[in-house]
Amino acid sequence: MKKILGILGLLIVVCVVTASLSDSFLSAYNVENVLRRSALFGILSIGVAFVIITGGIDLSLGSVVCLVGCGLPWLLTVHHWPLGIALPVVLTVAMGIGLAHGLLITKLRIQPFIVTLCGLLLYRGIARGFTGDQTVGFGSEFKGIRMLATGKIPFLPGFELPAPVVFLAVVAVVAAVFLNRTIFGRYLLALGRNPQAATYSGIPTERMTVLAYVISSGLAGVGGVFFVLDVNSAQPVDFGNFYELYAIAAAVLGGCSLRGGEGSVVGVLVGATLMQVLRNMITLVTTRNNVEFAIIGAVILIGVIADELARRFAARRRTARAMQSVPQAGAQV
Amino acid sequence: MSVPVLEARRIVKSFGGVRALRGVSLAVHAGEVLAVIGENGAGKSTLMKILAGVQGPDTGELIIDGQVRAIRSVQEALSLGIALIHQELNLAETLDVGANIYLGREPQRMGWIDSGRINRESRVVLEQVGLAVSPETLVSELTIGQQQLVEIAKALSVKARVLIMDEPTSSLSGYEAQNLLRLIRELRSRGVAIVYISHRLGEVHGLADRVEVLRDGENAGQLSGGEISHPAMVRLMVGRELSQFYPHKVHPSGAPVLEVEGLRTRAHPRHAVNFQVRAGEVVGMAGLVGAGRTEVLEALFGITPALAGAVRVDGRALAAESPRAAMDAGLALVPEDRKHDGLVLEMGVRENISLATLHRDQRRGFLNRQQERALCEEMVGAMRIKTPNAEQPVQFLSGGNQQKVVIGKWLATRPRVLLLDEPTRGVDIGAKQEIYLLMEELASKGVAVLFVSSDLEEILGMSDRVLVLHEGRLAGELSRGELSEEAVMHLATGAGPRVSHPVPVS
Numbered sequence: 001m002k003k004i005l006g007i008l009g010l011l012i013v014v015c016v017v018t019a020s021l022s023d024s025f026l027s028a029y030n031v032e033n034v035l036r037r038s039a040l041f042g043i044l045s046i047g048v049a050f051v052i053i054t055g056g057i058d059l060s061l062g063s064v065v066c067l068v069g070c071g072l073p074w075l076l077t078v079h080h081w082p083l084g085i086a087l088p089v090v091l092t093v094a095m096g097i098g099l100a101h102g103l104l105i106t107k108l109r110i111q112p113f114i115v116t117l118c119g120l121l122l123y124r125g126i127a128r129g130f131t132g133d134q135t136v137g138f139g140s141e142f143k144g145i146r147m148l149a150t151g152k153i154p155f156l157p158g159f160e161l162p163a164p165v166v167f168l169a170v171v172a173v174v175a176a177v178f179l180n181r182t183i184f185g186r187y188l189l190a191l192g193r194n195p196q197a198a199t200y201s202g203i204p205t206e207r208m209t210v211l212a213y214v215i216s217s218g219l220a221g222v223g224g225v226f227f228v229l230d231v232n233s234a235q236p237v238d239f240g241n242f243y244e245l246y247a248i249a250a251a252v253l254g255g256c257s258l259r260g261g262e263g264s265v266v267g268v269l270v271g272a273t274l275m276q277v278l279r280n281m282i283t284l285v286t287t288r289n290n291v292e293f294a295i296i297g298a299v300i301l302i303g304v305i306a307d308e309l310a311r312r313f314a315a316r317r318r319t320a321r322a323m324q325s326v327p328q329a330g331a332q333v
Numbered sequence: 334m335s336v337p338v339l340e341a342r343r344i345v346k347s348f349g350g351v352r353a354l355r356g357v358s359l360a361v362h363a364g365e366v367l368a369v370i371g372e373n374g375a376g377k378s379t380l381m382k383i384l385a386g387v388q389g390p391d392t393g394e395l396i397i398d399g400q401v402r403a404i405r406s407v408q409e410a411l412s413l414g415i416a417l418i419h420q421e422l423n424l425a426e427t428l429d430v431g432a433n434i435y436l437g438r439e440p441q442r443m444g445w446i447d448s449g450r451i452n453r454e455s456r457v458v459l460e461q462v463g464l465a466v467s468p469e470t471l472v473s474e475l476t477i478g479q480q481q482l483v484e485i486a487k488a489l490s491v492k493a494r495v496l497i498m499d500e501p502t503s504s505l506s507g508y509e510a511q512n513l514l515r516l517i518r519e520l521r522s523r524g525v526a527i528v529y530i531s532h533r534l535g536e537v538h539g540l541a542d543r544v545e546v547l548r549d550g551e552n553a554g555q556l557s558g559g560e561i562s563h564p565a566m567v568r569l570m571v572g573r574e575l576s577q578f579y580p581h582k583v584h585p586s587g588a589p590v591l592e593v594e595g596l597r598t599r600a601h602p603r604h605a606v607n608f609q610v611r612a613g614e615v616v617g618m619a620g621l622v623g624a625g626r627t628e629v630l631e632a633l634f635g636i637t638p639a640l641a642g643a644v645r646v647d648g649r650a651l652a653a654e655s656p657r658a659a660m661d662a663g664l665a666l667v668p669e670d671r672k673h674d675g676l677v678l679e680m681g682v683r684e685n686i687s688l689a690t691l692h693r694d695q696r697r698g699f700l701n702r703q704q705e706r707a708l709c710e711e712m713v714g715a716m717r718i719k720t721p722n723a724e725q726p727v728q729f730l731s732g733g734n735q736q737k738v739v740i741g742k743w744l745a746t747r748p749r750v751l752l753l754d755e756p757t758r759g760v761d762i763g764a765k766q767e768i769y770l771l772m773e774e775l776a777s778k779g780v781a782v783l784f785v786s787s788d789l790e791e792i793l794g795m796s797d798r799v800l801v802l803h804e805g806r807l808a809g810e811l812s813r814g815e816l817s818e819e820a821v822m823h824l825a826t827g828a829g830p831r832v833s834h835p836v837p838v839s
Contacts, residue, residue: 181699181700182695182698182699182700183691183692183695183698183699183700184698186684186688186691186700187691189680190677190680190684190688193677193678193679193680194673194676194677194678196673196674197673197674197675197676197677197688198677198688199636199656200634200636200656200666200668200674200675201656201688201689201742202655202656202657202659202660202689202692203657203688204655204657261677261679318729
């Protein structure tokens with residue numbers, strides 16, 4: 001929990017700074033927009049958090065977003081599939097991708113970095129291939145389903161809650177319950193810390209790892225659907241570009257350790273929001289959008305350094321306390 | 334006698350609070366083979382590392398050619414002509430033979446590595462050790478035996494006068510081992526002093542000019558020439574009083590609970606192991622390092638599934654293809670390396686204790702947190718685990734309390750067969766006795782207990798029956814009446830049953 005307080009503090013500082021530098025930051029329009037973006041990225045970040053908790057990584061999810069985001073309008077408008085078939089198909093493909101990643105990683109023992117890096121190249125290439133690099137979109141049709149991403153729910157006077165926020169809330173609650181209240185969540189946390197000990201305790205480590213990759217790719221697929229419903233059209237060349245890095249950064253900022261075994265859903269949500277507020281700040285406050293990556297990179301680095309320093313400080317204090325309470329350490333080997 | 338090439342006097346070395354060496358002395362002369370023997374943990378490897386500059390002694394002196402010298406590093410030892418060949422070979426597998434022989438002291442020509450000279454000179458030493466491969470062969474393409482010869486060639490190329498070999502034949506085939514022994518004799522005739530560590534007493538008997546026996550970090554005795562015999566060595570290696578430390582009582586044992594037939598492990602596929610453990614019986618499994626004891630336990634528990642064999646628990650066949658299958662059949666394994674395999678160090682006591690029973694206590698996939706807390710409380714009480722609270726990360730507990738957490742985790746599964754691998758390693762005396770009491774208590778409740786230990790005292794003190802493994806095969810079985818340290822060591826070192834029927838040594 002202390003970990004989340006730090007990142008929450010950082011989020012508040014960034015918000016206050018941005019609000020003082022820009023009048024439009026707190027406008028209802030802008031807040032709704034930032035919340036919508038945060039919700040969309042939050043879905044991806046929660047997914048990748050499960051993989052990071054197992055000690056793995058998923059670099060492919062931006063390309064899964066692209067594959068699904070292009071595939072859905074392509075099936076609907078070019079091939080005129082009914083929505084009731086096209087939507088389950090793209091989501092099944094996304095989960096199938098996760099299944100394939102998980103099996104390659106657990107059965108063939110290929111490193112997650114390599115498997116998902118190849119995925120990153122592969123799925124974007126496939127999406128560009130079947131669309132012929134042409135922009136695909138819904139045009140003026142499918143208004144109903146697009147409400148899922150573009151809709152708003154009256155919340156406070158003068159302020160409406162973007163629909164994806166509600167969806168994210170549902171995903172987050174389910175994810176948090178899964179991680180903290182089910183035996184499977186405990187299995188993931190245990191095998192992320194020490195896969196050997198988990199195996200020796202009879203935990204089906206391989207199956208759990210596969211499940212994490214299915215969750216990651218599956219939520220990336222859901223995210224892809226929402227992203228394309230939100231913006232209405234997708235360019236295969238850059239749709240979802242770098243989204244995996246935003247998602248991983250959000251998870252790490254939110255307290256997931258790339259060493260595995262650590263992470264909370266709330267932290268990931270705060271991390272995802274922080275990323276979007278930062279991007280928003282850059283757009284509102286600076287006139288130079290091109291430094292966006294530099295600023296985001298710097299803030300993440302500072303956050304991670306601060307976290308590491310805090311961890312060392314805590315460890316040193318713990319050692320000091322332990323030394324005081326035990327006068328002589330005895331012969332422990 | 335001439336001045337020894339290398340002499341160690343009153344070497345003392347401690348690790349943490351444990352004294353590995355308590356004032357050991359030895360001397361080796363040019364042109365002789367000195368064998369150093371002793372049980373696991375007697376301090377042999379530590380002493381060799383000190384001689385070769387890998388570690389420094391706390392006190393004591395090293396004398397080379399009659400002069401006191403400090404050996405502060407491996408480089409310094411090498412420059413004095415002392416080379417150590419480790420039990421595990423230290424070659425860079427992706428480099429070629431020549432590069433390995435000259436690793437760290439590559440001859441240079443104008444700043445470039447002089448590979449012509451490396452190849453020329455490597456050929457000379459390779460020929461001396463009788464290894465007919467080109468210096469440009471990759472080490473990874475060689476057999477273990479050939480790699481060993483590369484190590485020796487490397488030692489010869491630095492003009493080593495003292496060659497220390499730590500269990501050189503342990504991973505060699507019979508033919509390769511014979512070759513190596515021939516080479517050692519040849520080196521001796523050329524005046525090289527050889528310090529030879531081995532568990533294989535038969536080998537020592539045929540090779541050594543003198544034998545130095547270590548026990549508990551001290552010199553236990555010396556044998557030379559005609560005095561060197563198998564019984565004499567064993568007597569010196571063991572030979573101490575059994576303390577009254579063990580709470581063992583003989584239980585009336587019941588029906589066989591664990592039956593193992595024709596079990597072949599990946600480590601020793603050629604040997605099938607057969608044994609059984611009865612209800613209420615405590616069976617010890619003895620053997621030297623590498624005898625395949627851990628492999629047997631891990632095969633039973635489905636960690637590394639066996640290649641062949643039938644396992645029955647309470648008469649029901651068990652296909653131990655996963656730990657979960659073994660657990661469902663009533664097996665539990667307290668692994669050898671608790672930090673690596675037994676515990677999730679960053680997790681709390683509660684989460685570690687419940688880890689193996691979460692699936693049993695689940696409510697449709699959800700954690701049963703009430704049950705989990707109750708279980709933790711019960712085990713902390715029963716095992717007398719000293720921890721400030723149930724959430725304390727186990728990495729901050731002492732070794733003994735960590736081990737109790739592991740055992741508690743497995744007790745929670747209410748096993749029919751409890752397998753323990755080195756249950757008291759790195760555990761303080763108090764916790765040791767508590768672990769023994771617990772083994773006793775479980776046995777008295779009808780659990781079949783099978784434990785592996787390298788501590789002979791513990792084996793003798795705690796077992797109703799002892800299975801002795803030697804290089805993957807069951808070398809013998811000793812009932813409580815037949816138990817003695819000599820008898821166990823005799824079987825463990827591959828000498829075969831001592832009294833009754835002589836068996837040819839393979």
